[in-house]
Amino acid sequence: MFSSSRRPSISGFLRPSGLLRSYKATRRFHIDLRGAAFRDVFAFTMRHWSKQPVRLAIIMIAVLVATLLDVLTPLYSGRLVNAVAQGAAADAVVWDAALAAFSMLIALALGAVVMRNIAFIAVNDFILKMMSDIASDAFHRVQRFSTDWHAKTFAGSTVRKITRGMWAFCLLNDTILLALFPSLIMLVGSSVLLGWYWPMMGLIIACGSVGYVALIIILSLGYVAPAANLANNWDTRLGGSLADAISCNAVVKGFGAEVREDHRLAKVISKWRHRTLRTWVRGTVSAAFQGIMLLAMRAALIGYALFLWSRGQTTPGDIALVLASFTVLYGYLRDVSIHVRNIQRSVNEMEELVQTYSQPPDVADDPGAKPIRITKGHIDFESVHFHYGNHWSPFYSDLSISIEAGARVGLVGPSGSGKTTFVKLIQRLYDLDAGRILIDGQDISRVTQGSLRSQIAIVQQEPLLFHRSLAENIAYGRPGASRSDVEQAARLASAHDFIARLPNGYGTLVGERGVKLSGGERQRVAIARAFLADAPILILDEATSSLDSESEVLIQKAMERLMVGRTTLVIAHRLSTVRALDRLLVFDRGCITEQGDHDALIRRDGIYRRLFERQALELTKGWDETNVQHG
Ligand SMILES: Nc1ncnc2c1ncn2[C@@H]1O[C@H](COP(=O)(O)OP(=O)(O)OP(=O)(O)O)[C@@H](O)[C@H]1O
Numbered sequence: 001m002f003s004s005s006r007r008p009s010i011s012g013f014l015r016p017s018g019l020l021r022s023y024k025a026t027r028r029f030h031i032d033l034r035g036a037a038f039r040d041v042f043a044f045t046m047r048h049w050s051k052q053p054v055r056l057a058i059i060m061i062a063v064l065v066a067t068l069l070d071v072l073t074p075l076y077s078g079r080l081v082n083a084v085a086q087g088a089a090a091d092a093v094v095w096d097a098a099l100a101a102f103s104m105l106i107a108l109a110l111g112a113v114v115m116r117n118i119a120f121i122a123v124n125d126f127i128l129k130m131m132s133d134i135a136s137d138a139f140h141r142v143q144r145f146s147t148d149w150h151a152k153t154f155a156g157s158t159v160r161k162i163t164r165g166m167w168a169f170c171l172l173n174d175t176i177l178l179a180l181f182p183s184l185i186m187l188v189g190s191s192v193l194l195g196w197y198w199p200m201m202g203l204i205i206a207c208g209s210v211g212y213v214a215l216i217i218i219l220s221l222g223y224v225a226p227a228a229n230l231a232n233n234w235d236t237r238l239g240g241s242l243a244d245a246i247s248c249n250a251v252v253k254g255f256g257a258e259v260r261e262d263h264r265l266a267k268v269i270s271k272w273r274h275r276t277l278r279t280w281v282r283g284t285v286s287a288a289f290q291g292i293m294l295l296a297m298r299a300a301l302i303g304y305a306l307f308l309w310s311r312g313q314t315t316p317g318d319i320a321l322v323l324a325s326f327t328v329l330y331g332y333l334r335d336v337s338i339h340v341r342n343i344q345r346s347v348n349e350m351e352e353l354v355q356t357y358s359q360p361p362d363v364a365d366d367p368g369a370k371p372i373r374i375t376k377g378h379i380d381f382e383s384v385h386f387h388y389g390n391h392w393s394p395f396y397s398d399l400s401i402s403i404e405a406g407a408r409v410g411l412v413g414p415s416g417s418g419k420t421t422f423v424k425l426i427q428r429l430y431d432l433d434a435g436r437i438l439i440d441g442q443d444i445s446r447v448t449q450g451s452l453r454s455q456i457a458i459v460q461q462e463p464l465l466f467h468r469s470l471a472e473n474i475a476y477g478r479p480g481a482s483r484s485d486v487e488q489a490a491r492l493a494s495a496h497d498f499i500a501r502l503p504n505g506y507g508t509l510v511g512e513r514g515v516k517l518s519g520g521e522r523q524r525v526a527i528a529r530a531f532l533a534d535a536p537i538l539i540l541d542e543a544t545s546s547l548d549s550e551s552e553v554l555i556q557k558a559m560e561r562l563m564v565g566r567t568t569l570v571i572a573h574r575l576s577t578v579r580a581l582d583r584l585l586v587f588d589r590g591c592i593t594e595q596g597d598h599d600a601l602i603r604r605d606g607i608y609r610r611l612f613e614r615q616a617l618e619l620t621k622g623w624d625e626t627n628v629q630h631g
Contacts, residue, residue: 037351044354045172048130055126059119059177066115067182069108071189074324076104082317119178127173131166138162138353146362147429148389165353172346179339183332190329194301194322198308201301201322208297209333215293216337219286224279225344231279234272241268290337294330301326362389363431363449371451372442376405377536377567379426384435386425394433395421395590405440408568410578412608413587419571422587423539426569427453439537457535459559461542461571463526465517470499471506473525477532485532492561493528494554495521520555527558538568542577575612584608 049056080101087094142158187209195202245252245261252261305322308314384399395418403409411419424430425437428444437444444452457477465473474489475481481489486506490496498521502508510516510525517525530538540559556577559570572578579598586594586601586608594606601608 037347040354040358041172041347041350044350044357045169045176048133048169051133052126052129055122055129058122059126060181062115062119062122063177063182064185066112066119067185068189069112069115070328071186071193071325073105073108073112074321074328075193076101076108077324078317078319078321080105080317081320082315085316123174123177127170130173131170134166134169134353135162138165138356141356141359141361144361145359147424148362161352161356165350168346168349168353171342172350175339175342175346179335180343183336183339186329186332190325194325197318197321198304201304204297204300204304205329208293208300209329212290212293212297212333213336216290216340219289220337220340221344224282224286227275227279227282231272231275234268234275238268238272241265286337290334294334298326298330363428365448366446369446369448372439372444372447372455374440374455374536376440378405378438378440379403379537379567380436380438381425382436382438384425384437385433386421386430387433388430396425397590399435399590399592401585401592401595403567403569405567406565407583408563408570408581410570410572410581410584411587412572412575412578412584412611414607414611416589417587418590419587420541421590422585423458423541423569423571426537426539427456427458454533455535456537456539457530457533457566458539459523459526459530459541459562462519463522465510465522465525467509467511469504469507469509470502470525473510474506474528474532477529478534481532486528489528489531490525492531493524493558495524495528495558498524520552523555524558527555527562530562536566538562538566539571540568541571542573575608575615 080098083094083097083101086097139162142162187205191202191206191209193202194205242265245265252258301322302319305314305319309319379402381399381401384396385394386396386399387394411422413419425432426439426444428437428449431445439452466476471483471486474486474495477489478485483506487496490499490506499506499508508516510522540562562568570578570581572584578584581597583595583597584601585592586606588607594601594604594608602612603609
């Protein structure tokens with residue numbers, strides 16, 4: 001992420017700096033030119049600009065006036081020189097002319113400072129407002145992307161995409177509004193000013209500047225950028241190699257392989273050095289060409305001015321005007337290469353963020369969708385056809401099943417048979433290919449997703465907790481729940497006792513994703529959250545991880561209390577825990593092959609009986625081994 005002090009790169013408008021130094025400052029950034037990316041990013045920028053037309057107008061007018069005042073400054077420098085060259089200060093006419101020119105110079109400088117600061121103040125608000133909008137819009141969209149999207153995308157890279165995109169947008173706006181726009185005004189203004197007095201000089205500036213900018217674009221994008229890209233890759237590889245060896249230091253030590261790792265890194269460093277050197281050399285060559293071009297312009301202008309002077313057509317003041325004009329213009333022009341690279345860099349870094357805006361949500365609410373009202377919790381699958389996006393064959397074909405309101409149903413079957421997919425479809429985390437899922441007679445694809453999911457409580461196998469206090473995590477099930485409601489839910493979930501023993505009790509922060517709690521404690525917090533949610537439909541994804549028997553009993557009891565009065569689906573991994581449920585659905589490769597209660601299923605020679613016998617056998621073996629050890 002960039003630093004939050006964001007102006008140093010805008011040297012054209014603020015403070016000119018050496019070409020080479022500036023080049024080196026930006027050399028590490030990824031440079032790549034793609035027309036589509038430029039178009040999308042500029043369209044995105046325009047959309048944001050159009051939301052603040054008044055501020056944009058203030059900025060542009062202030063920058064325009066400040067730069068025009070800079071354009072006029074050489075004119076009065078020339079007049080001052082002319083006045084001084086005319087005679088002694090004792091001459092009142094000369095003195096008045098010199099004083100008038102001096103006053104104008106001060107007034108112009110003061111005006112430029114005032115206008116520039118007006119532009120800065122306005123631009124701060126303007127850009128921060130857009131950055132805030134981008135952050136909240138991106139968050140809004142990302143939160144609503146499908147489970148599939150989140151499964152495919154690393155959370156860390158999404159976060160980086162948003163924050164880097166925000167700062168790149170800041171740099172892009174700074175560069176356009178505070179660097180390129182004034183440079184353009186200066187270029188046109190100087191051409192007009194000098195062209196007004198000497199058309200040939202106007203032509204030299206106009207043609208020279210256009211040639212100079214074209215040269216910069218060709219050198220930056222065609223010559224330096226490819227080398228910089230390669231150097232950048234080696235920069236990343238160098239970082240990766242360092243991180244790899246340092247993070248696996250225990251292995252390196254274990255094998256006494258320090259020297260081997262030194263050699264390995266030395267090879268990477270050598271490649272990195274060569275690639276980087278090539279980029280720097282190209283940067284230096286490019287800077288030299290730019291310098292030569294500026295020198296040629298300077299020589300042409302001053303040479304022409306001298307030529308006119310030799311013919312008696314210019315005064316010392318005119319020469320001063322030409323010199324000063326070129327010096328001011330030079331300050332703007334010499335940093336154009338940095339601005340071009342800044343634009344490229346911002347476009348590259350914003351590209352991924354902008355793409356998320358054109359991505360439609362995989363699962364969208366129907367226009368005018370109404371909230372669902374679940375009173376009983378009766379669930380019907382009607383001829384459901386479904387396949388995962390990256391699979392060719394359908395996972396469920398013509399699946400139909402009814403689950404009565406208030407029933408406690410276990411979903412069992414081998415790993416990958418489709419138990420979790422079944423509950424994901426009830427939550428509408430994916431859309432169906434065909435068929436319908438109805439809850440209390442309402443098609444879930446026609447209601448709002450938010451209302452549907454808020455009436456289905458879920459306790460996951462590996463519950464995720466926010467890095468917030470325990471009280472906040474539990475209250476997530478019902479926003480605005482009172483402290484006594486939270487404690488009551490924790491008691492029902494057998495969580496109160498362990499929370500009360502913590503030094504900060506309900507105020508304890510649980511660490512990222514709840515890492516500071518044990519698996520059993522996390523589950524009880526998730527159960528407490530589900531108690532507070534008080535949803536008519538409950539999904540329990542039973543933990544497979546081996547909890548100690550005390551935790552297991554506590555969790556089992558908490559879950560039984562939670563099931564009362566709700567339609568409950570239990571994804572069961574250990575069949576011993578679902579024996580008491582009203583009904584079991586046995587899944588096998590996307591089909592429900594058997595159903596009934598435990599007693600009925602165990603009597604049949606089917607998958608359930610085989611699974612049950614295998615688990616019973618494993619349990620007996622486990623017992624025997626324990627007894628042998630203890631014996
Ligand atoms: N997001 C996904 N994209 C593609 N395929 C998926 C996705 N999620 C699950 N699958 C595949 O769908 C099949 C069913 O998965 P599901 O999670 O429903 O099985 P399960 O019965 O719950 O398994 P387990 O008991 O191991 O949790 C598996 O083959 C799995 O690889």
